Amino acid sequence: MTTSSSGTPHLPRSAPIEAYGKGGFAFADMSHRGSLLCLPDAIWAWDVTQPSQIDEYSLDRVFKAANAIDTLIVGTGTEVWLPPRGLREALRAVRVVLDAMQTGPAIRTYNVMLGERRRVAAALIAVP
Numbered sequence: 001m002t003t004s005s006s007g008t009p010h011l012p013r014s015a016p017i018e019a020y021g022k023g024g025f026a027f028a029d030m031s032h033r034g035s036l037l038c039l040p041d042a043i044w045a046w047d048v049t050q051p052s053q054i055d056e057y058s059l060d061r062v063f064k065a066a067n068a069i070d071t072l073i074v075g076t077g078t079e080v081w082l083p084p085r086g087l088r089e090a091l092r093a094v095r096v097v098l099d100a101m102q103t104g105p106a107i108r109t110y111n112v113m114l115g116e117r118r119r120v121a122a123a124l125i126a127v128p
Helices: 060-064 085-093 103-115
Strands: 009-011 017-021 024-027 030-033 035-039 042-046 071-075 097-101 120-124
Touching (some): 017 103, 017 120, 060 085, 071 103, 097 103
């Protein structure tokens, strides 16, 4: 992983997620411990560890990149999470559809959509 000027590790492009578990992810022949925010132009470390931390602030990079995203897949770890109405409405206002599910199905959905060259992003909470 490279480091941005803000000190946050990232990969400067999108990539499919190859594996997950044990608190991290594998992608692009690299591994990362912790959660990930996968945007069309980069993969970032994401400091969210539970769904209750998902809000407009934690998704700031998604809002900033909204003109390149149609769908945001949220992987909620092993929990089921109902996104707050305000967050859904804020994303809808920038024309991004939020689809929340556990991290395993989220990765599979993200990889399929990425393979179809869809305008997709993923916010993925790491699982043990």
